[in-house]
Amino acid sequence: MKNYIKPIIIDNEELAEGVYATGSGDHANCWSITYEIKQRNANPYDPFVNIRIKGEHTAMHTSTALEIKVLFDKEVTSAVFDFGGFDCSVSGDTVVLKRNNHANGYGSLDKFDSNLRIVTNSPDVINVVGIDWNCIQG
Numbered sequence: 001m002k003n004y005i006k007p008i009i010i011d012n013e014e015l016a017e018g019v020y021a022t023g024s025g026d027h028a029n030c031w032s033i034t035y036e037i038k039q040r041n042a043n044p045y046d047p048f049v050n051i052r053i054k055g056e057h058t059a060m061h062t063s064t065a066l067e068i069k070v071l072f073d074k075e076v077t078s079a080v081f082d083f084g085g086f087d088c089s090v091s092g093d094t095v096v097l098k099r100n101n102h103a104n105g106y107g108s109l110d111k112f113d114s115n116l117r118i119v120t121n122s123p124d125v126i127n128v129v130g131i132d133w134n135c136i137q138g
């Protein structure tokens with residue numbers, strides 16, 4: 001049994017553009033995923049943060065699902081991911097994006113580039129502290 005070591009990616013303001021994250025699942029290296037905080041709206045009547053998330057599947061294998069966990073340092077109230085086909089759920093400080101049957105064919109080069117909008121009580125200070133994902137097979 002493999003030891004599970006969860007990677008934590010520290011968000012640095014100076015490196016905010018195109019921050020790379022690393023997966024820790026059985027197929028950790030097959031996705032390249034970056035994020036960038038694009039907009040913070042601190043209006044208390046409509047507080048949100050827009051985060052652009054880009055992903056590209058660079059491996060040559062079949063897969064039945066992709067699951068991405070975006071971990072924040074503050075609580076998230078709700079979230080919407082604009083890219084079609086993803087289920088988006090929130091639990092505390094974690095947003096989970098899941099899509100079934102991504103790249104469900106050998107050699108398919110899957111990719112997405114879309115906006116994740118989170119609603120939070122801390123739009124001016126909340127940050128991403130880590131992104132983890134798993135390319136699920138079988």
Ligand SMILES: [Zn+2]
Nearest residue numbers: 027030063135
């Ligand atoms: Zn994969």
